[in-house]
Amino acid sequence: MAGTASGTSFLWLEITGRCQLECRHCYAESGPSGTHGAMTTTDWLRVLDQAAALGVEMVQFIGGEPTLHPDLPQLVEHALYRGLVVEVFTNLVHVTDELWELFSRSGVSLATSYYSDDPAQHAGITGRPSHPRTRANIAEAIRRGIPLRAGVIDLGGGQRADQAQAELAALGVTEIGYDQLRQVGRGIRDQHASTEQLCGRCGDGVAAISPDGAVWPCVFSRWLPAGSVLDAELAAILTSPEATRIRDELATAFAARSDRPTGARPCYPDCNPACQPNCAPRCSPTCNPTSCKPNSCWPQYRGR
Numbered sequence: 001m002a003g004t005a006s007g008t009s010f011l012w013l014e015i016t017g018r019c020q021l022e023c024r025h026c027y028a029e030s031g032p033s034g035t036h037g038a039m040t041t042t043d044w045l046r047v048l049d050q051a052a053a054l055g056v057e058m059v060q061f062i063g064g065e066p067t068l069h070p071d072l073p074q075l076v077e078h079a080l081y082r083g084l085v086v087e088v089f090t091n092l093v094h095v096t097d098e099l100w101e102l103f104s105r106s107g108v109s110l111a112t113s114y115y116s117d118d119p120a121q122h123a124g125i126t127g128r129p130s131h132p133r134t135r136a137n138i139a140e141a142i143r144r145g146i147p148l149r150a151g152v153i154d155l156g157g158g159q160r161a162d163q164a165q166a167e168l169a170a171l172g173v174t175e176i177g178y179d180q181l182r183q184v185g186r187g188i189r190d191q192h193a194s195t196e197q198l199c200g201r202c203g204d205g206v207a208a209i210s211p212d213g214a215v216w217p218c219v220f221s222r223w224l225p226a227g228s229v230l231d232a233e234l235a236a237i238l239t240s241p242e243a244t245r246i247r248d249e250l251a252t253a254f255a256a257r258s259d260r261p262t263g264a265r266p267c268y269p270d271c272n273p274a275c276q277p278n279c280a281p282r283c284s285p286t287c288n289p290t291s292c293k294p295n296s297c298w299p300q301y302r303g304r
Contacts, residue, residue: 007205008054008055008056008205008206008207008238009055009056009057009058009205009206010056010057010058010059010060010205010206010207011047011051011056011058011059011060011206011207011208011209012059012060012062012206012207012208012209012218012219013044013047013059013060013061013062013075013208013209014028014062014063014064014208014209014210014211014219015036015039015044015061015062015063015064015066015069015072015075015211016030016034016035016036016037016063016064016065016066016068016069016211017029017030017034017035017036017037017063017064017211018030018031018032018033018034018035018036018063018064018065018068018069019031019032019034019063019064019065019068019091020032020065020068020091020093020094020128020130021065021091021093021126021127021128021130022126022127022128023113023125023126023127024124024125024127024155025125025153025155027219027220027222028062028063028064028219028222030063030064030065031127034063034064035211036069036211037210037211037212037213038211038212038213038230039209039210039211039212039213039229039230041071041074041075043213043229043230044071044075045074045075045078046229047209047229047234048075048078048079048082048084049082050229050233050234050235051082051084051234052082052083052084053235054234054235054238056084057084057085058084058085058086058087059079059084059085059086059087060086060087060088060089060111061075061076061086061087061088061089062089062219063089064211065090065091065093066088066089066090067088067090067094067095067099072088072099072102073098073099073102076088076102076105076108077102080105080107080108084107085107085109086107086108086109087108087109087110087111088103088108088109088110088111089110089111089112090110090111090112091112091113091126091130091134092110092112092133092134092137092138092141093128093130093133093134093137094133095137095140100140100144103141103144103146104144104145104146108146109146109147109148109149110141110146110147110148110149111148111149111150111151112134112138112148112149112150112151113150113151113152113153114134114138114150114151114152114164114167114168115152115153115155115159115161115164116131116159116160116161116163116164117160117163117164117166117167118131118160118163119131119132121159121160122134125155125159135167135171138150138168138171138173139171139172142171142172142173148173148175149173149175149176149177150168150173150175150176150177151176151177151178151179152164152165152168152176152177152178152179153179154178154179161178165178206218207238209229210222210225212228212230213228213229213230213231214227214228215227215228215229215234215237215238215243217246217247217250221250224246224249224250226238226240226242226243226246227240227242227243
């Protein structure tokens, strides 16, 4: 978390733990049995108001699958009304006509994950035969001129990650990112959730809020809650002694790590992949060596 609340420019808003899919690596461990948590729509609207007042520039609605939250359109509209740039991170399995209209609004962009050009291999990762729908809706978003970026997460074991990136390019996706498995949530294999799974800049101008109101340094550092927006204002949480303690703890851990390039920028899952071509899975020192404000990666989204 940033040293001052005004230094926070980006928020992940995890509005639900429900998802049609049950991906083998899901850091949020979401799935069909997930819930929208303790946060009500009124709570999320209040968070958006507080975020705008703090000078936050961009929010990303995530889950779970955010399109399964019945009030996603209201939340997106309110974010836009408050002057926030919006990205919706969706699996693109099911998009209604209402959602297509919403996604076509100026100031809104989409992000999705993709795993393989082989439908069976893709289904083996997501737990559902989701490839045809996701592929078709990626093509539809491109046809509609909706800004969309896609990330290929490579779980190893012969996954056709390169072919997935090639298929995305053939569909017309120009922003294609790559990451390897992060051992958090259902992604845990032979390690455990720890700072080793983080990019090295978590909480630096960014924060995440859970369906139950917990505030984390990022979506991957879920074991480090600094407080709850159900109990306190966002500004108070971001500048609290607990947030400072977490920030110092992370800084100490990252400083001791040998794999973090000096001056590297973070590999946010929400940043434009073109800014970090070597992000796999750590950080690229080739983009902006001083900071990463997600908005600065996407100037084209503001004027669309």
